[in-house]
Amino acid sequence: MxxxxxxxxxxxxxxxxxxxxxxxxxxxxxxxxxxxxxxxxxxxxxxxxxxxxxxxxxxxxxxxxxxxxxxxxxxxxxxxxxxxxxxxxxxxxxxxxxxxxxxxxxxxxxxxxxxxxxxxxxxxxxxxxxxxxxxxxxxxxxxxxxxxxxxxxxxxxxxxxxxxxxxxIYLEADEKIYYPRTQVKSDELKDKFVVLYFGSILPLQGVDVVLETIRKLKGRDDIFFDIIGPIPQSLQKPIQSNVRYTDWLSQEELAERIASADLCLAGHFNGSIAKADRTIPGKAYIYEAMKKKMILGNSSANRELFREDAMHGFVTMGDSNEMCRLLPEYINKNEREQSKIAY
Missing domain, CATH: 3.40.50.2000 (Glycogen Phosphorylase B;)
Structure with missing residues (x-):
């Protein structure tokens, strides 16, 4: 050791x-x-x-x-x-x-x-x-x-x-910055189900799968995608009313945006690069430290640490259709939870 x-x-x-x-x-x-x-x-x-x-x-x-x-x-x-x-x-x-x-x-x-x-x-x-x-x-x-x-x-x-x-030795998030906190949404997003993704936009991360999911859910005004990272023009990011793009944030600002989300996308989502199956995305450790619900790629590495439960969901890597089917399930679960709290 x-x-x-x-x-x-x-x-x-x-x-x-x-x-x-x-x-x-x-x-x-x-x-x-x-x-x-x-x-x-x-x-x-x-x-x-x-x-x-x-x-x-x-x-x-x-x-x-x-x-x-x-x-x-x-x-x-x-x-x-x-x-x-x-x-x-x-x-x-x-x-x-x-x-x-x-x-x-x-x-x-x-x-x-x-x-x-x-x-x-x-x-x-x-x-x-x-x-x-x-x-x-x-x-x-x-x-x-x-x-x-x-x-x-x-x-x-x-x-x-x-x-x-x-x-x-698995990674650890910096818990001085990334820790659980009360969810606070802006007025324009308070009635939306906010799905957040951030990354440095490397090929193995599979941001193209995320963008394709956003494109397919263009008509879902109840879902809002908060995308953080320098997305290159070659990926042709969809420009629509239910998505916001931010190129860069400080770690402290990023933590606040993560806290405001209802669901976070961890990855890796690329289905063709072998390294994506062998590595756990750093953002997964951050979401875990902040106790946020997340969707992970169904990879060998992710399965070393995470199991499917109320906080962790898995999608087939490279499959935007599966992610499109999974997101409404999280919305329904969230609505049921909110109803219980209100009651």
Missing amino acids: LNDLVKGKRVLFITTRNIDYIRNSQEKKLLEKNAESVEFIYSTKHSYPLRLLDIYGNIVYEKVKGLFHKGKIYDCNIVFIGFAPQLVLPVFKSFFHEKKIIIDFFISVYDTMICDRQKFRDGGVIAKICKFFDEITLRFSDYVITDTKAQADFFIKELGAVSEKIET
Whole structure:
């Protein structure tokens, strides 16, 4: 167990994502609770290439300091590499000599770039390079963290990960921001059944299924869709009276909008990208923390944590017709619940 591995140890935490990223915050909290001490190497630069250069420079600087028996690398027992260890470990493995190396293999470069986003042809040179960096990163590691068991199985079968070195730790929402609160609707929505969806609009999330559902329910004035995220023009979002689009909100504003919804769409809803079946959407953890009813894609990963009940419904991934049939059922349930409360 990770808790046991870091207990009483001096840990150096390296990440290429912003330090308040949901996964980094979770691991930072875990390490600070269990380790003797935790030092950090990360960057606050907004540009990812500049952030990498900043981090690389800090690692080199700390290694040079170590020549004089001081510095973060010299002082630690464990090097924990968070987001995208493929961009750090293959480059600096020799710097971490005799240190135990733990990585969070949150994403596979090969799976993300080739299978999920399909940026390059599978079997081509770029695909082989991506797979090589995944494989060598796993080989260089002493312990590997994944976010679902389904992902762990994929890494074992496709990338040669060793099952004995893997632990699955599910994501957690930031409960300082996302917590249960009283539902408050604006005057124009108080008589509507509000269905909320938010996301970064990646292909595996299946926002096209959500948009197709909205399109098919154009005549349902009793349903209002609140869609948050930068939807590209290529998806041709339906413009109609029962939908609102918002490109971006702060986390605090997002939490308020979620609180005002009657039902939240979690996903993943894409039915053709294999990674969608192996990952639990981050928004599902947020909805769960806020105790909101949600609809999830019927995936292997979602079934690891959630069961069908009053708070959780499942739809076949890629099937907007099924979602169209399910939403009125939630409206009817909501009306019955409201009647009981009024009575």
